[in-house]
Amino acid sequence: MKQEKLELIIPVSSIGKRADVAIQDLLSNYSRAKIQEWIKSGFILLESKKISPKDIFMGGERVFIDIQQDEKELQFEPENIPLNIVYEDEDLLIINKQKNMVVHPAAGNWSGTLLNAILFHTPKNKALPRCGIVHRLDKDTTGLMVVAKNEITQSNLVKQLQEKKVFREYRAIVWGQVLVNKTIDLPIGRHPTVRTKMAINKNNGKNAVTHYEVLERFLMHSYLRCKLETGRTHQIRVHMSHNTSPIVGDKTYGLKKIIPTKEMSSILKEATINFPRQALHSFSLGLIHPKTKENMLWDSELPKDMKNLLDLIRSESSLSF
Template sequence: MSQTIEQTHIVPDTMTGLRLDQAAAELFDEFSRERLKTWIKGGALTVDGQQMRPRAPVMAGATLVLNAVLEENPVWEAEAIALDIVHEDDDVLVLNKPVGLVVHPAAGNYSGTLLNALLHHAPELATLPRAGIVHRLDKDTSGLMVVAKTLAAQTSLVEQLQARRVKREYDAIVIGAMIAGGKVDAPIGRHPADRKRQAVVANGGKPAVTHYRVVERFRGHTHVRCRLETGRTHQIRVHMAHQRFPLVGDPVYGGRLKLPAGAGEALKETLRHFSRQALHARRLAFTHPTGHETVEFGVELPDDMFMLLDILREDQAQT
């Protein structure tokens, strides 16, 4: 099965002087660099309408246009990995992803991923791009994901995501006593100094909007609920850190461990050993691809976040 890809990106100021293949790898980040190189060499990825070499430098404001055919999926192995399935019908599968499960195979994670598990659960997904996966959660973020089981369903879900019609709500535990909720409307792109991280980028970032509200406040932490309008890489983690309320346990954006003054030993030990970002996709709603009604799903907090909240409440009560 093949799929026609048509995408356009404008080179931001932060990428001026980068090689074309490097800039393309960041702008068209759902495709591998090798695949992008092949498209560049074949003329399927052009710069201002012109074919260029992969090593050619690009300038800010240049228009990169990708018009290519994505050939049949790579052959990934099916693996018997348990799935926590919340709902399944002929068109979609909704699951509760556990902490530690990588969504899609990539360098360093060619097996043991959600995609491998999906192929075992439903072998027919091998005929779909990315085995029906339409959005991702970070390895150490838990919670709800929807997977398409037919090409029509996948097309519908992708269109809904692009049109911001999929409702996604997350529970997060952040560092700091937040006074009130709010909205972060700040573009996100690659960090200018550390290409493995994302950051709020004034020029060239992709639009990103996060709404958040306070659920429960503690002495030095806050339980917040975040709703995504967009779905950029690490969006909630980046936006909360940008607001100076980084997520508990975030190894990339959380900074150094901060223990509240006067915290009890139980809380100190819990915070020291909470080794993943405290983020959980709790609610998911979308229009069913064939039924056309709005369907909504929810899951409870995982044990580690539930226990952290309990200990925060106990610590609060002792003050």
């Protein structure tokens, strides 16, 4: 079992929350059960004192964590999978993730993942928790991700994510004419009956904030810029679905039935209804370099499938503005 030491400050937004809940909010790559296990084993301390999962935080506490890397993580195999590398130095790896790629191995996807590709490209990352991965993109969401290449960088990036210093901006093609720019501030938690889905959960959900701006508006679709303030699982997809403007191609949170209109050609109807993935792309990523302290920002082009769909929508809309 390999360890990584991490120091976190409990934010004011966690006032009144249980210790296991507040810490899992900050370490979203790990399950609540795993956090509870570490607390009970003494791997998570408040200053130098042991805590209970049920302890209530008041905000501002300094928590020290020995992240335990499971032996099974050390057994993940490198695979020669091409990576679209946007930037790399001795500390960071910025990747433009392709569609149909799971980030981390899990049931049903034990190989062919981004983690397997990272291990081939940077073998020393095998010694890091999650092989240096500090945040995720859904399997069929494309775009920019950052991967740490050493423990100091990984701890620093986790802290930047905790303190909301990492800039993450997406592009999305959604159903409907979105009329105004808006901030959606609604908590997200597990769906009450379908455990593989997330949902708006005002009782037990985690704080989730998405800012969106309309870039283009069409007859039956809109093209949006979405900025994350938090990074919950499926956050943009859940928020936009709740906003009655679900992402085109989203089989989980999208429209169950499309009502065709005479303005929508059979070609466009076919292209949008059968778009093979959610039309969501991580477009911009910004952070403070852990070593140089330089503010760094990367942009990526819209992938070809989304670009082609957007061009088709534009060609059929006389109300684009």
